[in-house]
Amino acid sequence: MDFRDAAARDQEEPWCRLADSFVRPRDAGHRPLAYLAGHSLGLCHRGVRSCLERELDAWGRLGIQGYEQATPSWLRYAHDLRPLLAPLLGAHPDEIAVLNSLTVNLHFLLARFYRPTRNRRQILIDKPVFPSDRHALVSQIHWHGGDPATDLVEIGPAPGHSRLDPDVLTEAITAAGERLALVWVGGVNYLTGQKLPLARLARATHAVGASFGVDLAHAIGNVPLALDREGVDFAVWCSYKYLNGGPGAVGGLYVRADPVDGVPPPMLAGWWGHEEKTRFLMGPDFQPEAGALGFAVSNVPVLATAPLWATLPLFAEHSLDRLITRREAVIAFLREQLSLQPVAGLECITPEEPLERGAQLSFRVSPPLPEGADFIRALGSLGVVGDWREPRIHRIAFAPLYNGFTDAVRWHEAMCRLARRGRT
Ligand SMILES: Cc1ncc(COP(=O)(O)O)c(C=O)c1O
Structure with a gap:
């Protein structure tokens, strides 16, 4: 050809x-140009401009009333994107929240899922890992008074190979056994492009009583995902790659409705995670919204979220x-x-x-x-x-x-x- x-x-x-x-x-x-960098920053869809202009127009016309009267309403501006993401993730909308950026979301989820005890404190990761994930994990280990030299276990491809053998990863999980607090892997590896068998890894992780989390930065909108069926406990993603949400677009997180260690209350709270119907009563006590929405902390950055209203429907259409x-x-x-x-x-x-x-x-x-x-x-x-x-x-x-x-x-x-x- x-x-x-x-x-x-x-x-x-x-x-x-x-x-x-x-x-x-x-x-x-x-x-x-032949643009082949969508794994880094997806292209700009022509519909993005009108989504941004719609919000600028609403801001000008409505001011603060935009929170109630804009369409879609700014109060639920990010939350209402969840049904569009659910089929891409293989998850229920209640298990999804659209907010923050990837590494920020990882820290929020680690605050909930990484609670090391004296004996169970190791985190096992795949190599090569994206540096930001490693920085977050190492800093969490330090934060809990641990030592990354013993608490971080890194499993990479055999010398001279690029492919990480899932058998080796599974065996390492089993070998770590009751010392393992959680496993954290990239769904699709950022450097090699290798996709890992999540269901198998989740099974091995749960068999030793640990939690299983996944970085979906290079997976969402790229490969079919079935987080519920595969047994993933928690996950984070960014929206600027295959979702084409624009530079620094708002990311998201997934928290399984029934994770391996029980139904999750968020550990770090803010007012946007407070249950919606009483949030504006401005009471002193935090009552989390059910499901993943409880992990929301701050109000929605409407302009940084707007492009997703143009691009996520593309996956529903095609x-x-x-x-x-x-x-x-x-x-x-x-x-x-x-x-x-x-x-x-x-x-x-x-x-x-x-x-x-x-x-x-x-x-x-x-x-x-x-x-x-x-x-x-x-x-x-x-x-x-x-x-x-x-x-x-x-x-x-x-x-x-x-x-x-x-x-x-x-x-x-x-x-x-x-x-x-x-x-x-
Ligand atoms: C695999 C992976 N993890 C984490 C990140 C960091 O994302 P953020 O800057 O949104 O925290 C990236 C960014 O490209 C990435 O590719």
Whole structure:
């Protein structure tokens, strides 16, 4: 398939109209870039502007009355997004809250779920872990007077491998046994793109009496999730990747209705988590709202939440399963191109099996390809946007809402050119 055939396949309806509803960044000559960085920041949907303008208009017209009279009402502005998120998470809306950002939510949930005792104080995590998660976990261990050298157990791939063997992870959980307070993993790993078998890990975690939590930053809107069925106790996500909520968009958290250690009262409270019907009586005592909403602390940042009202309905209109089927056709095509015309210096480290990954493909890069900022600059000059993470990893993603065959062809052609250039 050449560029023209790829473009023709991308014209298929209804996908083409959906992809065209996103604004594409352009180069200096105004040509659209092949944007493959949706795992980092999703593209701007054209409907976002009108959602923002609607709230600006309501603010101007209604002032404080917007909390009651704006549509949707600002009082429930984030809460009312929960039914749109529930199918993406495989959860009940009452188990979801839309608020804060990922690391902040992780701290709030750790305040509830990490309550170490003398004997049960270890946290087990997968490697490579996103640094912010590790910072949060280590600081919580310190906060409880523990020592990360003994209280943090990190399980990574075997030396020389990129894939983390779920058997090894499960065995480590079982071996930690009653010393384990909780397990925290990435649903889809931020660096390698590997998707972990959550149900299996949750079962092993519960068997030793610990809680199971998941970072869904790279999973939500990317892979099908069934948190209730899989036995996840708690989870957090951000909305600026596959949910296309915009830079720093409001994230969310999930708390199972019946987690392994009982129904959860939030440990850290604020007025937005107080039960809604009596919140404005302004009483001194905290009465938490039922379910995950009890974890809300502050009032809703309406303008930072507005884009989600444009983008979450897209997942209701276009089934994620169908979008994934199309994305898999694009990824299979790209893999075929790479086997017909391999790129020197490029080794894919993401599992090939679709059940073990999502939209992201990660590649280890070596000469003749350039590295770091030079690599990204050279790729950009050929009209392609991806990213670079140490150690020498190039990440791209085929976001199911807007990336197609043309993006795959452009990336592959650009990589071949970079390798040829590096050899001369
Ligand atoms: C896997 C993962 N965890 C945590 C974070 C941190 O997110 P936030 O800045 O919203 O706290 C990110 C950000 O990209 C991430 O990719």
